[in-house]
């Protein structure tokens with residue numbers, strides 16, 4: 436953002452998102468529950484910040500030059516790819532985006548729509564060479580393109596330490612007791628956690644994890660160990676490893692949130708407050724409510740509204756999909 440208030444293109448329009456008081460969660464807990472509206476970024480998700488941080492770092496290293504031909508390659512659940520592709524378009528670069536075919540149709544269609552070279556791969560565990568992360572690394576190596584490497588490229592967490600975290604601190608005037616956040620790469624959690632703890636070491640940082648992820652046992656001080664169950668949320672949880680961006684993050688504990696609890700927040704935020712979010716945001720809010728209840732009335736808990744609900748219309752708002760998964764249906768669609 437410039438002093439005049441005019442953003443310079445896509446790059447200048449990322450960040451400075453509203454921090455929204457979530458009425459129902461706040462009333463339920465007697466606390467202030469605040470959601471950082473990352474779905475309002477120009478690419479529609481929190482990952483615009485990581486995309487920009489990673490590309491700016493590549494520019495600083497001389498790997499990409501604005502206006503000169505360049506290619507960025509990444510493996511992603513979709514949102515990082517959308518941010519990277521749009522930011523690349525704005526600079527005259529191309530993007531090659533590798534996505535597991537299990538991700539929502541809306542994100543895949545959107546990637547095609549915005550001109551990304553989309554490569555769909557079967558969903559495979561990280562240990563398998565066919566995993567989307569490894570496929571994207573090999574593609575970059577073979578073609579001499581820039582590999583964004585969002586999981587281990589620390590420019591990701593740095594972007595959140597320099598923007599998301601300080602914004603939350605400024606928007607709350609430093610009146611914040613806890614922060615809850617789910618992790619894909621861990622960039623958001625680690626960056627925001629460092630920024631908040633640097634300003635007040637007492638702010639509690641709680642990882643919000645979906646069922647089936649291995650991160651919660653680790654965040655609670657134990658080993659990386661997959662928890663039972665699975666999740667329909669996208670872009671969060673890790674089955675077997677702690678990404679470089681999450682290592683060493685100052686975390687005080689974890690909450691494992693079942694899908695039904697996360698979706699209750701997705702549906703209630705939409706129909707009772709007019710705020711449309713995806714599954715990871717619902718999970719984050721559910722964790723914020725748990726943490727607020729544990730702290731007691733009068734506290735302030737902030738969290739991240741990672742992306743918007745329209746990205747998951749064919750799943751989280753599709754009665755057939757929900758019935759098949761044994762999940763509750765939103766009452767206005769049943």
Ligand code: PMP
Pocket residue numbers: 480481482512513514515617618619620621622623624669670671713715716741742
């Ligand atoms: N929510 C959604 C919808 C995402 O796509 C992602 C990133 N994959 C996250 C949350 C997690 O963000 P981070 O990578 O910063 O941990």
